[in-house]
Amino acid sequence: MWDERYADDEFAYGTEPNDFLAEHSGMLSGPVLSLAEGEGRNAVFLASLGLEVVGVDGSAVGLAKAQKLAALKGVSIQTTVVDLETYTPPANFFGAAVSISAHLPSQARKRLHRLVAQSIKPGGLIMLEGYSQAQINRNTGGPKDPDMLLTRADMEQEFPGFEVLLSREVEREVIEGKFHTGLASVVQFIGKRKEK
Ligand SMILES: C[S@@+](CC[C@H](N)C(=O)[O-])C[C@H]1O[C@@H](n2cnc3c(N)ncnc32)[C@H](O)[C@@H]1O
Numbered sequence: 001m002w003d004e005r006y007a008d009d010e011f012a013y014g015t016e017p018n019d020f021l022a023e024h025s026g027m028l029s030g031p032v033l034s035l036a037e038g039e040g041r042n043a044v045f046l047a048s049l050g051l052e053v054v055g056v057d058g059s060a061v062g063l064a065k066a067q068k069l070a071a072l073k074g075v076s077i078q079t080t081v082v083d084l085e086t087y088t089p090p091a092n093f094f095g096a097a098v099s100i101s102a103h104l105p106s107q108a109r110k111r112l113h114r115l116v117a118q119s120i121k122p123g124g125l126i127m128l129e130g131y132s133q134a135q136i137n138r139n140t141g142g143p144k145d146p147d148m149l150l151t152r153a154d155m156e157q158e159f160p161g162f163e164v165l166l167s168r169e170v171e172r173e174v175i176e177g178k179f180h181t182g183l184a185s186v187v188q189f190i191g192k193r194k195e196k
Helices: 002-006 019-027 041-048 060-073 106-119 133-137 152-158
Strands: 032-035 053-057 078-081 094-100 120-131 162-176 180-193
Touching: 002 060, 019 041, 019 094, 019 120, 019 162, 019 180, 032 041, 032 106, 041 053, 041 060, 041 094, 053 060, 060 078, 094 106, 106 120, 106 152, 133 180, 152 162, 152 180
Parallel strands: 032 053, 032 094, 053 078, 094 120
Antiparallel strands: 120 180, 162 180
């Protein structure tokens, strides 16, 4: 389904970074693990800030477009095709992990977040935005399966060794290409891995 969505020449979510990520990007240190990177708009933006970025996604078509976008913008990003339901990132390796609209079935998401938490070095950040449970009644983007939508409480539970720097559910205009098209309910979460 994602390869099909990305088969178009057009960028499904545009080429500009996610607003929440852009607003808070000054807090990030590399290397950055970008989960469900898709067509590269966020990884390319982070690389343009001088950060080393590893983008992972299940769609080879999406990541090929990510590399094209990087070349177009004159930056370098690393990309790897992975299934996030089985992916294990290296432990204590990343300065930050970023997750933008990365929706998996809840059991798979919990497993992934446990491993992502371990892959962030002490002092490093998790920065996440995804559609909340309240998004189920809107037609402005996100999965139609409530099990794949987020709550603040889930994020706080799934990153237990992290100091919560920001955790909120907000309504905001998410306008990103033709699939994220307007007022949306999102969960935003930034946590810092505790030193011990
Ligand atoms: C809504 S798009 C968001 C893409 C990107 N984060 C952005 O903001 O532009 C969701 C992405 O999740 C990826 N994805 C969904 N399930 C996945 C899985 N099990 N393993 C790897 N990637 C997956 C899709 O390939 C797609 O690129």
